[in-house]
Amino acid sequence: MTGDRKPPAINNAAPTQASRTKLNRRKFLARTGGALAAGAFGAVPLRGWAADPINIGALYPTTGSMAQIGTGCVAAAKLAVDMVNEAGGIKSLGGARLNLIVSDVQSDTTVTRTETDRLITGNKLSAIHGCYASALTLIASEVCERAHVPIITGSSSDQLNKGRSYTFTPFARASQFAKAQLQMAKLVSDQAKVAVIFENTAFGTSTSNGLKELAPGEGVEIVMFEPYSAGFTDASPLINKVKASGANTLFSLSYLNDLILIVRTVKQVGLDIAINGGSGGFVMPDFYKNVGKAAEGLQGVAHWNHDVNEDAQKVNAEFKKRTGEFAFEYAGGLVAQTFMLADALERAASADPKKVREALSTLDVSSGYAAMAPGGKVKFGPDGKNVYGRPVGVQWQNADLASIFPKEDARAPLIKT
Template sequence: MKRSKLSTSVAALTRRSVLATGAAALAMPALTGRGFAQEAVNVGVIVPLSGANAQFGINSRNGIQLVADEINANGGIKSMGGAQINLVIADATSNPTQAATVAQRMMSQDNVVAVLGAFASSLTLAISEVTERRGVPLLTMSFSDQITDRGFQNVFQIVSPGSQIGAATFDFTRALAQEAGQTLEKIAIMYEDTAYGTSQSAGLRKAAQDAGIEVVMDEAYPLGITDVSPLINQLRRSDAQVVFPVSYLNDSLLIVRSMRQQGINIPTIGGAAGYIIPDFREGLGDLADNVLSISPAAYDQAPDYTERFREKFGYFMVHEAQEHAACMGCLHSALEAAGSADHAAIREQLQNSVFDQGWATVMSGGKVEFDEMGRNIHASPLMVQWRGGELVTVYPKEYATGEVVWNS
C-alpha cells in the first residue's frame, strides 16, 4: 500500500507467504530453534503533516519512527514471534472531520492494532470518537481535559491534562519568584486571538484570580501581528513583574525580541508550543536565553534515550516527539504482554500495566501508568529554561537539572 511506504519495516509479507511459513514451521518444529517471522503489526500514526501544525506533526512522526525502528532492529515483538512494527502514517490535516475519516480508513483498511496521535486536541477528540466506537486503543499527547473526561475506555493520555498544565504554569512561576525572594503581585498576559491563545490565557487568568494576584495587563492581539511595540509599551507601563506571552513561534519571536531590545528583562514564561522548539533559539539567538516555558515533558530527564533522537535527526528531542515516543514505548510493552494483535487484549494491558521499561521511562517519574480515566498518574508538567541553545528543567525541584535564572 502506498501510504505505508514511509515505514521502514518489512511489510512486504503477504498473507499467503505468512501462512506458508506458518505451515512450514508447524511441519518441522524440531528443526527450528525459534518461531518464524510473523505478519507485521500495523500501528496507526495520525499527525498533522500539512497546515499550520505540520512541523509539530513531523517532529511527532520522527519520535515514533525512532522507537519503531529500534523495536524492529531488536527483533520485533518477541511474544508475537518477532513480528515487526509497521507504521501506517497519515496526514491528519488541520480539519477534525478529515482526521476522523483518516482514523476510519486506518481501522477498516489497514487493520491497525492501535492509533497514536494527533498532536492538536481538536483532531485527537475527533479521532477518539471513531476509535472508541470500534474499541481501538488511542494513545495521545494532546492535553485537552475533554479527551479523558468523557468516560471513554480506549483513550490513553500520556501527559497531564490541560487544566493541570495551565495551573502549573502559574504555580511554578510563583514558586520560582518566591525562591528568588520576590512576592508575585502583578502579572501581564498577552495572547494571540485564536482558539489556542484564548483557552490558554483563560487558564492563566483563572489561576491568577484564584491566587488573588492582579493581572495588570490582559491583551489579545491578532495572530501574525507585525508591530508589537504598542503591546511592549503597554507592558512597560503596566509595571508587571512577569509576563506570560501565549503565542506560537512567529509572534513569540517578535515579542521577545522587542522586549529585550527595549531593555525589559522581566521573567518571560511561554506556554509550550513555539517556545520550546529549536526554531525559537534559531530565531532569537542569545536573546532566547533564560526565557522560561512550561513543558509536558523535557528531554533532559532521560538523556540516554533522547540523545538517540538528536543523533538521528540532528536536533534535540522536542517534547511532542518525546511524548509520542513514550506512547509508542507503552504500546510496545502492551503488545509484548498481550502477545496478540487483539484490541481488547492490548487495551487491557494498557489499562493495567505499569510501564517502567524502554521508552516509557522518558516521561517524568520514569514510568507511565494509566488510571481509570486513561490519564497517566505519574505525569507532571515541568518548567524549562533556555540556556545556550538547550532547555534545562528548573522546576519542580525533584526533576530539576539546573538552577533557575530569575531576572535575565
C-alpha cells in the first residue's frame, strides 16, 4: 500500500498520464480510505484507475475448499477488466476505467454475507459479480438486493431468479442442464437407457430428481436410479450394479473424488458405457489432470465453453497465457459478464448502481465479447434470466473440452467410446 504512494509506482502504472494520475490517485486515496482499510482484510483494490474509476466488486472464494476455482475466477475478472480498459474504458463516462475490487468469501456462507456487506458499505460500487458456487451467490444476491446494487453471476441455481430484481443470470439455469444431459444421452443411442447414480446429499438428490422428472418427456428410459454415500472408498460394488442394469449411458452426479473412482472403476471393469459427469468440477482443467487419459470421451454440460465463437477463443488464448490453463466455463463466462456490465455502464452513462441495474435490464446484445455465450445472444427477462441462455454439451477430447451439443453450438463431432 505505501509503495503505491511513491512517484515511481505511479509512473510505472501509467507513464503517459503520470501527472493526471498522481492528482487523481490522491483524490482516490482520500475518498476510498475505507476500501484501503478493508484491503487489510482481503478486499484489494487493483490497478487501473484513471479519470473517476468505476468500481466493480468481485466476490470469489480465493481461500478454503473452492480456493483454486476462486483464484481462477479472479484471474478471469482481472483479464476482463484489462480488456475493457485497454479498449478505452467507458466512453460515455469520459473513458472511465473499470476498477476491480476483489473480496475473498472463503468458500463460506457466513463470510460471504459479511464480505458482501463490507464490500458494499466500504466502497462506491456500480455493480458486483460473483461468487462461483450457487450456495454463496444466493446469499450475496440477497445482500445486493437489499443494498440496491446489481449482481451478475454465472451460478446456475434456479433459485437466483426468484423474487430478485437486482440479480442477473446470463447463462443456462440448472433446470436446463438436466434437460441437455438427457438429450445428449440420445446422441449415444436411439434407445437411451440411463443409469443415474448420485450422492445422497442435497445437491445429488435435487439434481437427480430433476432428471427423473424430465426423462419421460425426452424419451429417455432410466433403468437405474441409485443414491450412494459421498466419500466412499470403493466404487466397484456400485459399478457392478450399473453393469447389471444394462444401461448404455451413466449419469454420475458426484464430486470430483467419487467421480474419479467411478471413472477408473468403469475402465477396470471394461464396461462399455458413455459417462456424463454433468457440470461443476467435471468441466474443470483439474479434472483431466486427475483422471488423465481415462477422461477422454467423457461428456458433460457447461454454461460456457471456450470454443463457442472466435471471441471466446481469443479470451481463451489470453487466459491460457496468464494462467497456463484453458478458460473454464466460469472464467470465460465471467469475461462475458464484465462486458455486459460495460455495455450497461456505457448506456447508463452513470456509475450509479440503480441506473446500471436499469441498463442491465434492457441489455440486448448479439455481438462482441458480451454476447460470447452458447446461443450468442443476451437479453434479460423480468426474472433476470437470459431469455436466450442455454447450456452447451461438451466432451473431453485430447485433454481439452470440445462443444458437441446442441447442433448449433457443436464445434466437434461426438466421439463414441
